Amino acid sequence: MTTVRAYRRLLGRAGLMLAALALLAAAIVYGLSERALRRAWDVPLATVSVPTDAAAIAEGRRLATIRGCANGCHGKPGIGGAVFDDDRWYGRLVAPNLGDAVRRYSDAELARVIRHGIKRDGSAVQVMPSDMFAQLDDADLGAIIAFLRAEPAVEHALPASTTGPLLRWQLAFGAPGASFAAARIDHAAPHPPKPRADDARAWGRYLAHSTCTECHGADLRGIHEAGFHTPPLVAVAAYPLEDFRQLMRTGVALGGRTLNDLMTRVARERTSRFTDAEIDALHAYLVTLASAEP
Ligand code: HEC
Incomplete structure (x- = not known):
């Protein structure tokens, strides 16, 4: 007891x-x-x-x-x-x-x-x-x-x-x-003031770093965290300009693919406000990422 x-x-x-x-x-x-x-x-x-x-x-x-x-x-x-x-x-x-x-x-x-x-x-x-x-x-x-x-x-x-x-x-x-x-x-x-429009690549770099880094990472190499995945933007190298314009305006990806809800909304609600010249400059810069990759 x-x-x-x-x-x-x-x-x-x-x-x-x-x-x-x-x-x-x-x-x-x-x-x-x-x-x-x-x-x-x-x-x-x-x-x-x-x-x-x-x-x-x-x-x-x-x-x-x-x-x-x-x-x-x-x-x-x-x-x-x-x-x-x-x-x-x-x-x-x-x-x-x-x-x-x-x-x-x-x-x-x-x-x-x-x-x-x-x-x-x-x-x-x-x-x-x-x-x-x-x-x-x-x-x-x-x-x-x-x-x-x-x-x-x-x-x-x-x-x-x-x-x-x-x-x-x-x-x-x-x-x-x-x-x-x-x-x-x-x-x-x-x-520094943003690059002039006639330097398309530098302008595109400015646009990418001030618009896409939030989700695609500070170095644009994509983010891979629990529950949040984005591809690296070297992916744009595969995009002919016309297809990239379509992606930025409508969210429809290369080959007519539908992307997930987040990037679809980003395109419809945000990047569709880019001018043609801005999208072309972004493209001119992003296609160069592939050659910059180690
Ligand atoms: C709010 C978050 C967000 C922002 C901002 C954003 N993205 Fe994305 N992006 C995503 C997500 C999420 C995916 C993955 C979509 C999927 O795999 O379905 C994606 C996918 C992509 C793809 C891959 C398309 C393919 O062929 O599979 C490209 C290219 C892309 N984004 C470009 C951009 C560019 C350029 C910008 C800036 C102008 C940008 N994104 C800004 C979230 C974002």
Whole structure:
């Protein structure tokens, strides 16, 4: 009898101890993840010239649509915000209402959040591909900000973002670059004006790096992660120009193939806004990737 009781007491203590350890571990993960989320990044504000004429605003709308900002991640149609992802383990990520945000941000703060991935309070944005937007030149960035400023604010009720346990773990122990574009960006890099249209390859390189890298990887060699796969863009070498135009305009791939939902939507909603000259320049650059491959 006494041995059974002692055994039970021991088991109870072990259970309490385990529970205390689990609580401690959870508190550590929580603390470290909050620290990563609140870390202030020291990236100074830089002035950017923002046009106000109708042509620049229309161009900004086109550029923002091609990059998945308008009529994409931040809501459809427009920029009223959207629930980007909602997952039990990772949490809920809400792309905010940009009509509201631009009224709180100065032009320089908007430039910094777009190009450097740093919010007004100095903390870093998650998921937004600022390392791609960092490739934009001042004129394109200025036009995008002009468009955002010109959009009327719309009321749109959105839930708050939440941070799930797996994401907390990643924030606590993963490399910062896995969570924040800000950690992947060279914040001191210059932003030279984009190449002139008569240098098709250089222009195409600018377009590819500021439009396709989000999904096809910073080096355009494709992304292979759990649940997310994209091909390397050397694939374009097999595309005659006419077929590449068709892909960019309609999403129909070489040989009449239908691609998955994501690239189909990218073509219909984004790259179909490219001009003919832009698609031709992209093609001129992407076909050279094959010879650049080791
Ligand atoms: C939002 C994500 C996203 C963006 C941005 C994106 N792609 Fe894709 N792309 C994909 C996915 C996903 C696939 C794979 C589709 C499949 O295999 O069905 C793909 C496939 C492709 C293919 C392969 C077609 C084939 O023949 O199989 C090409 C070429 C391509 N993309 C070009 C581009 C170019 C050029 C850009 C930039 C102008 C771009 N993509 C931007 C997601 C994206």
